[in-house]
Amino acid sequence: MRRLGSFIAYFIITLVLILFFLPKVNLYYKAETLLEKYKVTISGEKLLDKGLSFKIQEGLIYFDDLVVAKIDEISIVPLLAYNSLHVKPFSFSEDMKQFIPLKVDNVNITQILINPLHVRIESSGEFGSLEGDIALKDRNISLILRPSKLLLKQRPFWMKELKKDAQGGYRYESNY
Numbered sequence: 001m002r003r004l005g006s007f008i009a010y011f012i013i014t015l016v017l018i019l020f021f022l023p024k025v026n027l028y029y030k031a032e033t034l035l036e037k038y039k040v041t042i043s044g045e046k047l048l049d050k051g052l053s054f055k056i057q058e059g060l061i062y063f064d065d066l067v068v069a070k071i072d073e074i075s076i077v078p079l080l081a082y083n084s085l086h087v088k089p090f091s092f093s094e095d096m097k098q099f100i101p102l103k104v105d106n107v108n109i110t111q112i113l114i115n116p117l118h119v120r121i122e123s124s125g126e127f128g129s130l131e132g133d134i135a136l137k138d139r140n141i142s143l144i145l146r147p148s149k150l151l152l153k154q155r156p157f158w159m160k161e162l163k164k165d166a167q168g169g170y171r172y173e174s175n176y
Helices: 002-021 024-036 149-154 157-161
Strands: 040-043 046-049 054-063 066-078 082-087 090-092 103-112 115-125 128-135 140-147 170-175
Touching: 024 040, 024 046, 024 054, 140 149
Parallel strands: none
Antiparallel strands: 040 054, 046 054, 054 066, 066 082, 066 090, 082 103, 090 103, 103 115, 115 128, 128 140, 140 170
């Protein structure tokens, strides 16, 4: 019994050390090259490796040479059993004003070990709130938007693609 306890302790310590010394900056650069295939780039950012987490601060997101958004902070926590990505306040560029209101307060994306093929998304901002799920195995996205009065007043063209549900939200479902 004592050997089993020490084996489990060494295993947990080894796992924590691997996560702590994981080359997160190099993984970020690899992810950045993968995003380039979709014409998405992030520039002007500061990268901070915080041991068990990783932060990207003060960057501009470009899509096909068009500034889409300015980010304050993205925090990534890769703990294997619980992985999360938190985007702190960011604002869309003036060019995106016709598509969506300018300010997003937060975006949280989480994945847990219990259900690894399922990703949860939650967001809020001037547009209202958004929550949804991505089923990786089924390749299905399901989102529910609860729009703010500002978004309903602005009524961007993409809201026509959403289906209104009984609770007053707007549902988006798609396969990819």
